Amino acid sequence: MNFFEHQARARKQSRWIIIAFIVVTLLIVLAIDLIVMAVFAVQAPVADGVNYVSQGAFSQFTNPDAWIANSGILLISSGATAGLIGLASLGKIASLRSGGGKVARDMGATIVTADTRDPLRRRLYNVVEEISLASGAPVPEVYVMENEPGINAFAAGYTAADAAVAVTQGALEKLSRSELQGVIAHEFSHIFNGDMRINIRMMGIIFGITVIAIAGRKFLHATSFRRSSSRDNNAGAVVAIGLGLMVVGYIGLFFARWMKSALSRQREYLADASAVQFTRDPSSIAGALKKIAAYSHSSYLKGDAEEVSHMLFGSGYRQFMFATHPPLEKRIERIEKRFDPSEITALAAKLRSNEHREHEEATIAAQEQQRKAEKKKSGGIFDIENIISNIGNPDVERIAAAAMLTASISDGLSSAAHSLEWAPEVMLYCLLDNDQALRDQQLMIVIEKMGDISEQKLQHLLTAHGTVRADQRLPLLEICFPSLKRRPFTDVEKLLATVDLMASVDNRIDSFEYLLSRLIKQYMHEANIPSKTRLHGSKKLSSCVGELTTVVSVVAAHGQNSQSAAGLQAAQKAFRAGMAVADINHTNLSFTDNWHEEVDKAIDKLDNLTSKDKSTVVAVLVRTVLDDRKIITEEHEMLRVLCSLIHVPLPILNEVASV
Structure with a gap:
């Protein structure tokens, strides 16, 4: 499924x-x-x-x-x-x-920020951030239930934009990095599958x-x-x-x-299966479940867990009737077909002698990621079905790619993006033009709208890091999002107005400027009014052919140099290949200078499609991008953001791909 x-x-x-x-x-x-x-x-x-x-x-x-x-x-x-x-x-x-943060705080949880000095919390934040970036979803707020020694976790919220993931202190201390990754992947499946709203x-x-x-x-x-x-x-x-x-x-x-x-037990089985697809490592989530059993059902919470019992990773209290979770042994057997219950006894003895072995494993995992970050990126072989299957279930290659991408961002820039005080300026930094004259005009707009302190921060970022790399712009935006959510909405409105003015300083809006503005507006709107967000609608693709044509035309044109004859032919070829996936026989692409206004209207209508028809839209867009057997940064940004705007979290794709 x-x-x-x-x-x-x-x-x-x-x-x-x-x-x-x-x-x-x-x-x-x-x-x-x-x-x-x-x-x-x-x-x-x-x-x-x-x-x-x-x-x-x-x-x-x-x-x-x-x-x-x-x-x-x-x-x-x-x-x-x-x-x-x-x-x-x-x-x-x-x-x-x-x-979701409201639910977490009501449970007595404490927020975890990216600048935490606690190694266990830093590891938790890294795991959440990696899976978020790999799956193409905004990074949720991260919480820890400090007074809960049991192993448990939950995800809450209406949509991915206002989601929160919380784990117990026991999960931090008793689970290895891979096991924690399995638990977080389980909770992300609840986010993507619509379980949180239920x-x-x-x-x-x-x-x-x-x-x-x-x-x-x-x-x-x-x-x-x-x-x-x-x-x-x-x-x-x-x-x-x-x-x-x-x-x-x-x-x-x-x-x-x-x-x-009745609802909760089946969804837990599905989330376990999705977690295995996330990590491609059945032992990660199975190991977490075995540790709960080895610690004598240590998933129970000290506080009153009845109200949120159906949201938890494991049973929150002893239930004699209407258990919200299947028996631990049954869950483990579905993941590991050869599971032997005697393993629990052996594991319990081993844990008593070495409960902190997981810290060493976290160090080894961090070194492994660093080695991967130093390797040169290489293209992979993808097909459309594989990409679709990774939506909501990014495989280990996508997670590794996300780790490499975050590792490529300098420590100073990463710290600024995670900071509550610097996140707005990092977002504006991503918009600064390479042309010095245009950049000076943009900085004047920042002084006028945001104040001279913001301008000084931007100057510091420019001096320290130069202009931002194209492939780091969208990840930096996603990393900034948790901190931006915590700022007053009036600050966010002022920031969005500044974004619009900076984007139009050269009297034209390029693809990234448009995408940045559109995406941050949607993220912030959904984070402030999550209950009014619909993840899908009831419209059929047959009623949105014109809108699909508009979006596919823009994607095809931005993937090629449509000003040249050869580029126009390549764009036309990519457009036809994409539309053919939806079995729509359109021969000519439609692309104008006011494409961003047309895309705005088209996206709003495509967002109301059914889940099945949205999958077709994604397949059309991916086929359009991959027609020339490569993905440039501009295409990658546009593809992922367009999917996000119709509430489909598209995972990271490699720079060069084959169909």
Whole structure:
């Protein structure tokens, strides 16, 4: 199952959750109406002076006229119950709109920044950043649950742009680098497969249903106070209503937990399989699961984990019914077919004697990455299906390529990109023109819009590092993103306005300037209003042929020197090859000087395609780029950013490729 199939499956599960929630809510409403009617049936004969209360109550309860007579109170009861559940659920979901970081902070987690001096946290941040860059997704916020000695982790948020990844202190200390990479890859699969949004909605649904049980307890508490303070003939009815609400609420909670369990267990199997595809090393995630078992189910959290249990890498607490995770042995057996349970006993003994062996492995891994960074980049052999299959599941070569790319960035520039104070200037630094006269105009714009301190920082970056390398611009932007998210939105708006002015200083906008502006605007918008972001829509590609033609024409033209006759022929050939993938017989590309405005409109429409049709769009773009059997930096940037704009995280591609 590839990225697009996972997305489609997540969408179906979201619909199933909503339908199930409506059904459970209606059943709860009906049950409470029956309780209210029963109370009225018992009370009415007494008020009328009937001698045989039980017989009068039964006839009142089964009499249609009685239901009609009490229809007003039943409507109020139904509306109040449905409204309470709905508002409580929506309120809980709304409280999580701040993104994955809000969930992590509510769990008591502490943010990890790129400038941390703790070697274990630095290793964690590096692993998250490498997988993000390799998969073509913005780097999520990284958190550590400092007071949790167990081995666990979770990913939260609405989209990749507002995602957060959190691990426990126990995971940092007890897992090797490869095992930690397996756990993070597992959590990234939840990000790409749309599981995070399902998890947040499930939290809201369970909270809404729980409110009914809470209301019942409040009723009982109020009744006990009234009975102790005064005589009240209606206290029995209030007690009955309170008990009824509690019973109905907990029965609804029973079914909600069953629903959560049914969804969560299968998704954990899928995430485990995706993690193996990420790392191409089954022993990495299997080793993490074995260590949890060896430490006697050490994934349990000290804090209350029931609400977020379905989001965790392992079980957050001991569950006797409706477990949200499959048994550890079953998960390991699916990864390693020859797994022997006796391995757990042997591993437990080994861990007791050497719990800190993982630090040495991290050092060896870092040295290995450094050696890879010194090797000359070489082209690989790719086909379209292989590239599509790596979306959401970058293989070990992509992760190694990301490590090489980050290693090529100087330490000073990397530190500035990770810094909260310097990230805006690093982004503007990526826009500085090679022409001295145009660069001076851009610096004047920075002074006017951002202030002289920002201009001085840019001058420092220029003096220390020269103008930025073309292949480092997009990675630097992605590295800057976590720090930019933490700045006030007013600062971000001012920064975006400065970007637009700097890009247009020469009265033309090149591909990178357009892509940078468009991508950062989308990232920041989604990070601030994640709940309004849709990862896919319902449109068909047949209704967007014109928009696809526009985008493919721009990609084909930017991959060649379209000003020359030979370049124009090559662009035309690439355009036809790409459109043929979608079985669209367009003979001529369409490219104008105002291409960025046309692409803006086209992207907005293509973003509303179904997951299946988005996979076709990506295949068309990749085939267009690879038609001449090589990828230049401008094509690579455009391809990855265009995919990001339609919410498809395209992994890093090699500089030269074959089809």
